Amino acid sequence: MAEEKKDLITLESGEMAQPFNWTAGVYGSKFLTELRDNKKFVGVKCPKCGKVYVPPRRVCGPCFEELTELVPVSDEGELITFTVVSFGFVDPATGAQKAVPYGYAAIMLDGSDTVLLHYVNETDPAKIKIGARVKAVFEEQRTGSLLDIKHFELI
């Protein structure tokens, strides 16, 4: 039997742009609108367990209760954990390489029971501690994005 010759085929993807839009949902839109228009945070409170979610969501995970009570939340909070990013990569939010180093943290805003992930403007690990108090700093030009928050700063 003759050996069958197998060729390897190489495909080239080329370059392609695929713009798309999606909805942030009713509560996501309210959250982003408050950031954009008023520089305010809003969460949603569970009527059964009292947990406040930021950003707001429709259902409480532990209780399976529908969440309907939007509540104001502070622009200040506590740093729960953080890292200083020193390895550059493309920021999926902008499509551009983000300058390194930068601080990235989980922040629990006062009045919230969940954490929000965002940038922190401190990159010296000796100056940043878990439990530190932080405050949101907003962009001058806001578009209705989580990036309307420029970063959180230590206070």
Ligand SMILES: [Zn+2]
């Ligand atoms: Zn609940």
